[in-house]
Amino acid sequence: MPGRGNEGVHFAVDYLTQANRVCAGELEADKSLSARGKRVLVVGGGDTGSDCVGTAVRQGARSVHQVEILPRPREYSGEPNPDWPRWPSILRSSTSHQEGCTRDWAVSVTQFSAGYDPWVRQAHLARVEWRPGRGGLQPVELPESEFNLEVELVLLAMGFLHPQHGRLLEDLGLELDRRGTLAVDASCRTSRPGVFACGDAANGASLVVSAIAHGLKAAAGVGQALR
């Protein structure tokens, strides 16, 4: 994306890690990335984005805006889960959202721009509509829907895809599935005998409970292999 290299545009996890280290007394607050006094844009409406919202508010951000490319889910009206057996697609608001931020849906960031210095000053956005396309629904930018936000800090909280495809996986020669995560069987065996994988590396970005459950499965698989 144009402008991604501007100062002040960071991955959410880099930002959250620093905030945690400040809380743990491992890093001085004035040496860390902080939202204090800044207009903050969080790109991504998931749990990681919500963690960024809460952290930025507590650090004293001037404003916090969170955008999500997917449409706004419906409000929960008490009916049994209509998406059963899938996790219901309803609007979720975390305690971080209750602490205060502006949320917007069906919005895509198109560009960041800087002023006279390399520091990010504006985010350029456009509204999208999801239309059928090749491989399913695709976001299509709506004409004349562009708008800008004044920002001094942008946190990228989207696109957790798969483990890094670096030397560890290459040297082991492990097969990946079509999502780029490690291909495993029901016992968590990878394509290489004696190598097991579980948790996010094999499931894709998920939850702690799923990682623990998968870890137990892997342990059983390892036990079986050793026996």
Ligand SMILES: Cc1cc2nc3c(=O)[nH]c(=O)nc-3n(C[C@H](O)[C@H](O)[C@H](O)COP(=O)(O)OP(=O)(O)OC[C@H]3O[C@@H](n4cnc5c(N)ncnc54)[C@H](O)[C@@H]3O)c2cc1C
């Ligand atoms: C910002 C954020 C907020 C989240 N909030 C929640 C939440 O509120 N509730 C929830 O249930 N889940 C949450 N999750 C998801 C949850 O953290 C993960 O699903 C879970 O941690 C996955 O566990 P794991 O053991 O598979 O992987 P990880 O917890 O990622 O552990 C993998 C470990 O392997 C290490 N590692 C990587 N490469 C190597 C290597 N080459 N050599 C040695 N070590 C290596 C990493 O440093 C890491 O410590 C959140 C995730 C993020 C990013």
